[in-house]
Amino acid sequence: MSRPNYGGLDWLKFAAALMVVANHTSPLLSYSATADFLVSNLLSRIAVPVFFMTAGFLFFRKLTGNSLTDRIALRSYMLKILKLYAIAVLVYIPLNVYTGYFSDPFTIYTLLKDIVFDGTFYHLWYLPASIIGFFIIYSMYRKLSMNATLAWAGLLYIMGLLGDSYYGIMQNSNGLVHIYEGMFNVFDYTRNGLFYAPIYLAVGAWAAKQPISVRTPFANAALFAVSLVLMYVEGILLHSEDIPRHDSMYIFTLPATYFLFQWSLQWKLKANKTFREWRVWVYILHPLAIVLVRGAAEVTKLEQLFITNSLIHFIAVCVVSIGMAAITVWLMTVSRKFR
Template sequence: MTSKPNYGGLDLLKFLVAFLVIANHTSPFVSFSPQLDFLLSGVLTRIAVPIFFMSTGFFYFRKWTGDPLRDNKALYGYLKKIGKLYFTAILIYIPLNVYTGYFTKEFTLYFLLKDIVFDGTFYHLWYLPALMLGIMVTSFLYEKMPMPFVLAAAASLYIIGLLGDSYYGLVAGTGISQMYDVMFHVFDYTRNGLFYAPVYLALGALAARKQTFQTNPIINGILFMVSLDLMLIEGIFLHYAGIPRHDSMYIFALPASYFLFQWAFSWKGKSNKRFREWRVWIYLLHPIAIVLVRGAAKTVHLERLLIMNSLLHFVTVCLVSIVMAAAAARIYGFPLKKRWRKSASPKEIA
C-alpha cells in the first residue's frame, strides 16, 4: 500500500518559484554582476512557469475519467474559470496599459485580439491565455492518443517553439525563418499556449498517470541538479553565441523542471491554502508592485537605495507583492476556489 502523496511540498515549491518570476522582471543582481544576473534572471527563472504548467497538468489529468462527456464538461468548466480570472486581470491592468501607452495610435482591434489570445494585454499576462490554449491542445491529444504519442506530439510543438525562441539563430536567414516571420505576425513569441505549454502540461499528466513522484527523492534531487547545471551551460552557450531571439525556452528546462517537480513531493509540510491563494495573486500583481516601489522611491528620493540597488529593489518588490497578495486574497477571495469543486481545485491554477 502506497502512502498518500504529500502536496505540501508542491505548494511550497510553487510559492517559491513565484518569486523567480519577480526575479525575471527585476534582475536582482544586475547592479552587482550582470553575468551572475543573467544566470539567475535569464536562465534559472525559466523553470518557474514550467512548474506552474506541470502542476496544472498533474491535478487536471489526475481527474481525467475517459468519459468524453464528463471530461469535456470539466474542460469547459476549467476554461470558464480561467477566463474569468484572465478577464479580471485584464481589467486590473487597464490603468497601467494607459500609463505605458498601450492604447496608442498604432492600437487596433487586431492588435488587441492578438494580445488577448496569445501575448497577454500586459507583459506577464501571457500565462493565462497560454494555460487556456495549452490545456485545450493537451486535452485533445490526451483523449486521442496513447501517452507516449501525447508526449511526442507535445515535444514536437516545443521544438518548433525552440526554433522561434532561444534557438532562433539556427534558422535565421533561412527559408524556415520566413515561416516564423509569418507566425510572428500572429503572436510575438513562440512561448505561448500552442508551442510552449503543452509539453509541460503533458509531463504533469504523465506524473499523474504513472505516479512517478514515488521515485527516490535523492535520485530526483540529483537529477534536478544535473539538469539545472546543463541548463545553465546551455543558456551561457546560446547567449554568447548570439543565437536566441528570446530566452524563454531551453531544452534542459524540461528535465530540470520535471525532476524538481517530482522532488517536491518528498518535501515535508502540510498542504497550505494560503500559499495557493497568495501565489496566484503574487504572480498577477507583482508588476503593480514594481511600479509602486519605483514611484515611491522617486517620491521620497530613495532611488539609489530602492531602484539602483537591484537586490534591495527585488526584495522590496517581493515584500510589497506579498502584502498586496494577502490583501487581494482577503478582500476579493480566490476566484476559482469555491466553484470548481468537481473539475478543479486551487492547486490546479499556476
C-alpha cells in the same frame, strides 16, 4: 486511502512566483551582470514550466475517463482561468493607458492578438497560454495514446525552440525564416499556448498517470542539479553565439523542471489553500508592485536604496507583491461569505 499531500507543490509554485519577480527585476544586476544573468535569465526560466507541469498533473489526475464528466471538469477549469484573465486585463488597463498601449499602432487586430496570445500586459500571456495549451493536450489525450501526446507536444516544443532560443540557427534557411516571420505577425513569441505550454502540461498529465516515483529525494535532487547545470551550459553557449531571438525556451529546462517537480512531491510540507492562492496573485500583481515601489522611492527620494540597489528593489517588490496578494485573497474570502 489517505488523501495525497501536495504541500511541496504549493511551496514550489510560490518559489516559482518569486522567480518570475526576479526575472522582471534583475536582483543581482547591481552586483554582477553575470550572476544576474544566471538567476534572472536562466534559473527563472524554470518558473513558468513549473506552473504548467503542476497544473497538468493536478488537473489530469482528477479525470475519471468518463467523457462527459471530464469535459465538464475541463470547461469549469477553463472558465476559472478565463475569469482570472478577465480580471487581470481590467486591473492593468490603467497601466496600459499610462504606458501608451492604446496609442498608435494600436488596432483591433493588435488587441485581439494580445488577448489570444501575448497578453495585454507583459506577464499576462501565461493565462491565454494555459487555456490554449490545456485545450490542445486534452484533445490529444482523448484521441491519442499518452506516448503519442508527448511526442506531438514535444514536436510543438521543438518548433517553438526555433522561434526562441534557437532562432539564430535558421539564418541560413530563408524558407524557415520566412515561415517564422509570418508567425510573428500573429504573435510576438513562440513561448505561448501553441508551442510552449503543451509539453509541460503533457508531462504533468503523464506524471499523473504514473506510479509514485521510486527514486529517493536525493536522487531527484541530484538529477535536478545535473539538468540545471546542463541548462546553464546550454543558455551560456547560445547567448555567447548570439543565437536567441528570445530566451524563454531551452531544451534542458524540461528535465530540470521534471526532476524538480518530482522532488517537490517528496517534500514533507503541509498543504495550505491560502498560501496557494497567494501564489496566483503574486504572479498577477507583481508588475503593479514594481510600479508602486518605484513610485514610492521617487516620492520619498529613496531611489538609491529601492531602485538603484537591485537586490533591495527585488526584496521590496516581493514584499509588496505578497502583501497585495494577501489582501486580495482576504477580500475574496470575505466577499464569499456575503454571497
